[in-house]
Amino acid sequence: MSIIRIAGICGSLRRESCNQQLILRAQQLCAEQISEARLDIIDWSQLPVYNQDLENDPPKSVLKFKEEIANSDAILFATPGPLKNAIDWASRAKIGDHGDVFSGKPVAIIGAGPGSYPGSSGSGRAQLILRQTLVALNMIAINSPSVMLTGAYEAFKEDGSLKNGVMEEKIVKLLKELVILHKRLKSTV
Structure with a gap:
């Protein structure tokens, strides 16, 4: 059995x-x-600001980024953050040898927001906007469970785990759904 490779792309570049x-x-x-499955987080911090003039001779960081996505079976985005720049580079079909690296891939979204007041959405709005972009990229998104962490500044234990065990269960369920969707899509090819 081959390992399903999930590329993790975090919207925030801050460590x-x-x-x-x-x-x-x-x-x-x-x-x-x-x-x-294995989740590998892609470091896209070295991508330059997208510039169409560079498409015919893209920087090595762009080619490496596209290759990592092309070699993945699924994508996990963590948003909000400046993802648009990374998506712009990766979505250009004529850059590099990999063509359109997003089309047809299963994708899931998670996100954290600092607010813990009534009505805070824990990245819900950013996720909604990203979902619209995923449609244009011809990606197949997992819709449930939703992973929108509110009060994120206080949500993590010192060891990196979440204080809320239910949220951790939702993350695992979302990743399992991503694996199931990948298998389903692969079996129809």
């Missing part, structure tokens, strides 16, 4: 961001509880 902590926890949970 200590709530979304970086959340995707790192998802990576740990995947390693601990989903034997048939």
